[in-house]
Amino acid sequence: MAEIRVQNLHKAFAEFTAVKDSTFTVNDGEFFCLLGPSGCGKTTTLRMIAGLELPTSGEIYLGRENVTFKRASARDIAFVFQMFALYPHMTVRQNIAFPLVSQGMPRAEIRERVAQAAKTLHITAMLDQSVSGLTSGDRQRVALGRAIVRQPMAFMMDEPLGALDTEFREIMCAELRALHDRLSATTVYVTHDQREAMSMADKIAIMNQGVIEQLGAPQEIYERPATVFVADFMGSPSMNFIPTTAALARGETTLNIGTAKLPLSAVCDDVSTRSLLYGVRPEHVRLTDDSVFRAEVVGVEYLGNCQIITLNTAAGSTVRAKVDVGVHAARGDQVGLTFDAGEVTLFDQASGRAIPTARDDVPMSLVGTRVAAHG
Amino acid sequence: MSQGISTAHSVVEPTSGTRWFAGVVVALYALVTIIPLAWIIMTGFKTPADAISYPPKVVFSPSVEGYCNLFTTRSRQTPEYIASLPPANGTCEQIAREQKMVVAGPSNFVPRFTNSLIIAFGSTLLSVGFGVMAAYAFSRFKVPLKDDLLFFILSTRMMPPIAVAIPIYLMYRELGLSDTRLGMILLYSAVNVSLAVWLLKGFIDEIPREYEEAAMVDGYTRLQAFRKVVLPQATTGIVATAIFCLIFAWNEYAFAVLLTSGEAQTAPPFIPIIIGEGGMDWPAVAAGTTLFLVPILIFTVLLRKHLLRGITFGAVRK
Ligand SMILES: Nc1ncnc2c1ncn2[C@@H]1O[C@H](COP(=O)(O)OP(=O)(O)OP(=O)(O)O)[C@@H](O)[C@H]1O
Ligand SMILES: [Mg+2]
Numbered sequence: 001m002a003e004i005r006v007q008n009l010h011k012a013f014a015e016f017t018a019v020k021d022s023t024f025t026v027n028d029g030e031f032f033c034l035l036g037p038s039g040c041g042k043t044t045t046l047r048m049i050a051g052l053e054l055p056t057s058g059e060i061y062l063g064r065e066n067v068t069f070k071r072a073s074a075r076d077i078a079f080v081f082q083m084f085a086l087y088p089h090m091t092v093r094q095n096i097a098f099p100l101v102s103q104g105m106p107r108a109e110i111r112e113r114v115a116q117a118a119k120t121l122h123i124t125a126m127l128d129q130s131v132s133g134l135t136s137g138d139r140q141r142v143a144l145g146r147a148i149v150r151q152p153m154a155f156m157m158d159e160p161l162g163a164l165d166t167e168f169r170e171i172m173c174a175e176l177r178a179l180h181d182r183l184s185a186t187t188v189y190v191t192h193d194q195r196e197a198m199s200m201a202d203k204i205a206i207m208n209q210g211v212i213e214q215l216g217a218p219q220e221i222y223e224r225p226a227t228v229f230v231a232d233f234m235g236s237p238s239m240n241f242i243p244t245t246a247a248l249a250r251g252e253t254t255l256n257i258g259t260a261k262l263p264l265s266a267v268c269d270d271v272s273t274r275s276l277l278y279g280v281r282p283e284h285v286r287l288t289d290d291s292v293f294r295a296e297v298v299g300v301e302y303l304g305n306c307q308i309i310t311l312n313t314a315a316g317s318t319v320r321a322k323v324d325v326g327v328h329a330a331r332g333d334q335v336g337l338t339f340d341a342g343e344v345t346l347f348d349q350a351s352g353r354a355i356p357t358a359r360d361d362v363p364m365s366l367v368g369t370r371v372a373a374h375g
Numbered sequence: 376m377s378q379g380i381s382t383a384h385s386v387v388e389p390t391s392g393t394r395w396f397a398g399v400v401v402a403l404y405a406l407v408t409i410i411p412l413a414w415i416i417m418t419g420f421k422t423p424a425d426a427i428s429y430p431p432k433v434v435f436s437p438s439v440e441g442y443c444n445l446f447t448t449r450s451r452q453t454p455e456y457i458a459s460l461p462p463a464n465g466t467c468e469q470i471a472r473e474q475k476m477v478v479a480g481p482s483n484f485v486p487r488f489t490n491s492l493i494i495a496f497g498s499t500l501l502s503v504g505f506g507v508m509a510a511y512a513f514s515r516f517k518v519p520l521k522d523d524l525l526f527f528i529l530s531t532r533m534m535p536p537i538a539v540a541i542p543i544y545l546m547y548r549e550l551g552l553s554d555t556r557l558g559m560i561l562l563y564s565a566v567n568v569s570l571a572v573w574l575l576k577g578f579i580d581e582i583p584r585e586y587e588e589a590a591m592v593d594g595y596t597r598l599q600a601f602r603k604v605v606l607p608q609a610t611t612g613i614v615a616t617a618i619f620c621l622i623f624a625w626n627e628y629a630f631a632v633l634l635t636s637g638e639a640q641t642a643p644p645f646i647p648i649i650i651g652e653g654g655m656d657w658p659a660v661a662a663g664t665t666l667f668l669v670p671i672l673i674f675t676v677l678l679r680k681h682l683l684r685g686i687t688f689g690a691v692r693k
Contacts, residue, residue, distance in 0.1 A: 052588050072591045079592040085585035089607040099593035150593070 001186050002063035002153040003028045004049060009058035011044050011210075018044040020210040022058070026154075026203070029184040031177070033197040036207035037233070042190040043158055045207070049188060050156045051075045062153055073102075078147035080157040084139045086131040086146075092118075093127040096145045117149040120179070137168050144179070154186040161196065173199055194234055198222070206230045220364045225345060228352040231279050237308060239279050240319045243349065247273040253341065258315050260293035263341035265359035275349035282308065284343035285321035287329065291336025295319060297329045311337070412668075418661035426657040441658025443467035444651060445484050445666075449476040451652075484663060487645040492670065493556055494641055495624040498563035502620045503613060505564070506571025507579075511601060513572065514579040515587075525576075528569045536566050537629040544633055556639045559631070563624040570623075571616050578612025579605065614681035618674065625671055642667050 004026040011019040019041040026032040034042040047053040049060055051072030060068045067075050078099070086095050093114055100110045118124040121141045126134065131142060140160060147155055160176075161169045177200045180187055191197050197204050198218045206213045206221060206229070214226040225231035231239040244257045248271040254261040255278055262278060287309070295311035302325070309321045309329050319337065329335065346355045389397070418426050420437040449471050457477065463469040471478050512518060513525060543562065544553075552558030582605060590600035606613070628643045635641060646663035649656050675682065 050592050052592065071596075072588070073594045073596060075592070077592060079589065081585045081589060083583060083585060085583065085589040087586060087589075087604055087607075089610075098590070102594035102599070146589075146593070156592075 001028050001184065003030075003061075004032075004154055004186060004188065005059075005061040006045075006049065007059045007061075009045065009048060009060065010056045011041070011048060011053065012056045018210055019048070019055075022210075022212050024205055024212060024215055026186055026188055028186055031180050031187045031189065031200055031202045033201035033204045034188065034190045034207060035194060035197040035201075035204050035233075036192060038192055040207040041210040042192070042207055046079075046156050046158055046188060046190050049154075050077050050079050052079070076150075076153045078150055078152040078155050080143050080147050080155065080160045082159040082162045084136075084143040084160075084163070086139055086142055088130075088132050090131065091127070092123065092129055092131055092134070092142050092145075095131055095142055096127075096149050099146060099150045113149050114145075117145045120148065120182075121145050136163050137172065140164060140172060144176075148179070148183065148185075152185075154188065157187065157189045159191055160189075161191075161193075169196070176200065194236070198234075206233060208233075217364065224354070224360065224364070225279075226354050228277060228279070228347050228349075231345060231347070231354075235281055237282050237320050237322070239281050239345075240285065240317075241277040241279050241347070242313065242315075242317050242319065243275065243277055244315075245273065245275050247271060248355075255346070257293070260291070262293065262339060262344070264344055264346060265341050265357035267346070268356040268358065268360075271348075271355060276355070277347040277349050279345040279347055280339050280343060282320045282322040284340060285319060285323075286338045287321060287323060287327060287335045288338050289336055291338045293337045295335060295337055297331055297333040297335060299331065300329055311335070313337075415661050415664050419658055419665045421658050421661075423651060423656060423658055426661070438470075438658075439466060440470050441656070441662040443470050443478075444482075444656050444659035445649065445662045446482055447471075447478045448480055448482050450479045451476050482649075483640075483645065484642075487640050487642045488666070490556060490559075490635075490639055491625065491642040491667075494559045494563065494639070495621055495670075497556070497560040498567060498624045499617050499620040501560065501564040502567035502571045503575075503617050505568050506575050506616060507606070507609065507613060509568070509572045510575035510579050511605060513576050515584065525573070528572055531566075531569045540630065540633055543630075547634060554635050554637055554639045559635060559639055559641070562630060562634070563620075563627060567620040567623055571620060574616045574619070575609065575612050578609050578615075582608045611681045614678045618678065618682055621674060622671060 006022055006024050006026075009019055009022040011017070022045060024032075034045060036042055044053060048055050051067065051070060051074075054069060058068070059066060062075060062077070087098070090098070096114045096117055097110050100113060105113075114127070115124070118127055121144055123138065123141050123145060126138060126142075131139065134142065140163075143160065161172050164172060173196055180200075189197075189200065201218055203216065204218055204221050205215045208229045214221055214230045216224075221230060222234050225234065225239070228241065232241075242257060242262075244255065246255060248255070248267050250268065250270045251266045253264050253266050255264055255276070256262075257278065293313070295313045297309055298312050299310035301308040301310075305325070306322050307325055307327070307329075309323060309327075311319045311321065313319055321337070323329075342359055346357065347353065348355055417433075417435075419441045420439070421432070421435050422438045422440050425432050425435045425438075426441075443466065447467055452475060454475060457472055457475060460472075460477070463472050465478075468478050513521060518524065547553045547558055547562075550558075552561070586604045586608065587597065587600040590604045591597060595603065626643060627641075631641045632644045635644065642663070646660055646667060649659045649663065651659065
């Protein structure tokens with residue numbers, strides 16, 4: 001196992017730039033997710049690390065070694081493809097043994113290693129079957145088997161669960177993470193599914209149009225999004241953005257929207273007059289009657305364990321609230337909304353970036369304590 | 376139900392009436408194509424007299440004279456000389472003696488047939504071999520002017536190859552390739568390779584790149600990945616292409632007449648000119664034709680499984 005360091009990685013296809021100036025480090029044994037919408041350059045990044053694509057500029061280190069222009073076959077990285085890429089003309093056993101055969105490993109050892117991998121993945125019974133008869137879940141396991149049997153320096157996985165149905169995907173998610181914990185294998189995992197990323201990753205990189213927008217632990221990314229894109233992409237339903245134009249002095253803890261004064265963590269620097277977005281997640285919106293920030297209920301979705309209430313504010317923006325099923329709301333109700341300063345992120349609309357506030361000075365590791373203190 | 380319509384049959388499956396009609400059409404077509412073939416095979420077992428009798432004989436007493444005449448040359452002898460010979464050994468000798476002849480030696484059929492085998496299989500191997508490599512390159516790599524090159528390759532088939540017979544004849548004479556097996560192999564390969572590239576490119580395009588990429592990250596070079604992953608996946612396409620190439624090279628007549636006369640002559644120009652006493656030896660010609668069909672038949676039957684799948688171009692994926 002080894003750490004992977006990617007520095008100023010850039011990839012252009014003719015005029016189109018797929019990856020822009022990417023820099024990140026995947027620590028030894030870490031489960032790293034590249035998350036982003038379709039076409040944002042995730043696969044391209046992964047393929048460059050694996051050596052299936054050469055970067056236009058930038059460097060890739062595997063452990064201490066610069067592998068930027070090394071052949072894929074010389075990198076000792078395993079790759080799991082979305083469509084599994086199992087060879088239909090070989091049995092399960094031959095598929096799993098295929099990478100070992102290239103190393104010229106003695107037959108007895110190959111048998112041993114294949115048996116070991118098969119046991120880990122519970123596919124021993126199907127070793128001598130042809131791969132064409134397998135269900136997609138079993139194919140997935142065989143593809144994983146072919147990756148782990150090599151005991152490579154790192155694993156690359158490109159949406160390995162994309163071909164599975166929802167129910168099975170959740171099972172495989174858990175299995176994959178358990179497998180990772182057992183092997184403590186450095187893994188780069190590509191997905192466009194935020195739930196997969198949140199549930200599995202130690203660290204997530206959110207990509208948008210070839211750029212890494214934010215890098216951090218799942219909780220950090222969710223609770224302290226660095227950009228409007230990240231805030232909007234993560235969470236379902238996504239974050240509410242209430243637009244306004246204002247200037248803020250350093251240390252200011254409220255923002256005027258209409259007649260209401262909405263709470264903020266103290267801003268770290270003076271903010272000159274500009275368009276701002278007051279961002280708050282639906283689960284942090286509370287419905288109260290005494291608030292002066294008024295809104296009208298325009299829709300209620302009952303989801304069993306919670307309900308999503310859609311509201312139109314007096315200023316004309318739409319806010320969604322995720323509330324307990326016990327809260328009574330009906331279309332046409334006039335309600336007041338309240339927010340907690342600690343749950344609010346303020347964005348500069350022009351740059352799309354979050355405006356630093358006192359909240360960001362609290363290390364993420366202490367956030368849990370803060371929540372506990374509230375509760 | 377209210378209109379008394381039977382709902383027992385599936386609406387997407389053909390009804391029994393349609394099936395029956397299709398069966399009749401297929402049977403008729405088969406009959407039309409099989410009659411000449413059957414006639415040839417029958418003629419091979421007729422005597423020369425039966426073969427040219429009018430009205431044609433459908434019922435006749437079979438004879439292997441045609442096959443004997445195909446494989447041997449005979450010379451006419453005086454009855455006294457024949458009477459002085461020891462008893463005939465072998466059917467062919469016997470048949471010859473009845474006509475006051477003796478077998479003088481083997482005919483040229485076997486060497487011509489061997490030439491055909493070597494030239495047809497040799498050129499098929501070459502055109503499929505080069506074709507699959509070129510097709511792989513066209514399919515996977517950024518080849519400069521790719522589309523123009525592919526069009527150019529196809530354009531070599533836009534006129535009948537025989538249209539360039541004279542330049543090729545002159546060229547071959549200069550190069551000493553006239554009437555050589557190598558010359559014929561090269562010629563047929565050159566004609567077939569364009570077809571092979573186009574057919575195989577289609578098949579290789581259908582093989583996901585991920586297969587090779589998986590092999591490459593698993594420690595194989597591109598060439599090894601090509602051999603171990605792409606080639607087995609392309610079997611169907613390779614077989615279908617090989618059959619097309621083989622059929623062309625095996626049946627080619629015009630170039631064979633023009634460029635071969637002795638050493639390298641193939642069976643197609645040889646068979647139709649087997650002359651017996653007093654004209655064409657039709658049973659021998661028919662016997663030669665029958666035998667000429669056999670190799671392609673064997674090849675096609677052996678590879679039928681692949682062919683049936685491969686012939687539905689593009690639909691290679693299961
Ligand atoms: N070989 C190529 N030639 C030209 N453009 C390419 C090539 N490969 C990828 N691209 C482009 O680069 C962009 C990023 O592609 P990439 O496959 O990395 O996206 P992705 O984030 O993996 O998306 P998805 O979730 O759809 O797989 C896409 O717009 C794609 O069209
Ligand atoms: Mg992708």
